[in-house]
Amino acid sequence: MPGSEQWETDAGGGLFHVEKGVLRANGDMYWECLEEFDAACRKALETRRSRIEIDLTGVNFISSSFLGCLAGTVREASRLGKRITLRVTLDVSWLFDIMGARENMDVEVT
Numbered sequence: 001m002p003g004s005e006q007w008e009t010d011a012g013g014g015l016f017h018v019e020k021g022v023l024r025a026n027g028d029m030y031w032e033c034l035e036e037f038d039a040a041c042r043k044a045l046e047t048r049r050s051r052i053e054i055d056l057t058g059v060n061f062i063s064s065s066f067l068g069c070l071a072g073t074v075r076e077a078s079r080l081g082k083r084i085t086l087r088v089t090l091d092v093s094w095l096f097d098i099m100g101a102r103e104n105m106d107v108e109v110t
Contacts (some may be wrong), residue, residue: 008029016040021045026058045080046110053078055087057110062092067099074104 002058013028016036023044025037044052049071054070056062077084084105088096091107 018043018047020049021054022055024055024058027064028061029047029056029059030061030063034065034069036065037066038069038073041069045072045073045076045082050081051083051085053085053087056092057087057089060090062095071099071101074101078104 016033017024018037018040023040025040027033029037042056044054054073074084085108086101086105087095087108087110089110093107096102096107
């Protein structure tokens, strides 16, 4: 697709796709595919959009390493004057409540 990038890894079973300011992740988010996730986050932040959506509705598990990477992405977005909207399922939404993420980004539970 024009304007899109994909990263895939066998290590965590994760698939990352960035298109039109939306980063979609699928699978289990373990440290083995953290580098690819970080690259996808950076790609999303490079767009001209002031709001970046990170769609984690296809994610079943999120490791603490991914939470740290996501927190760094939120800080960088803020530095660039951008806002993150995070889409998650009810199964993983509690993680973002515990880490106080709703103060720094919009969290939508589906």
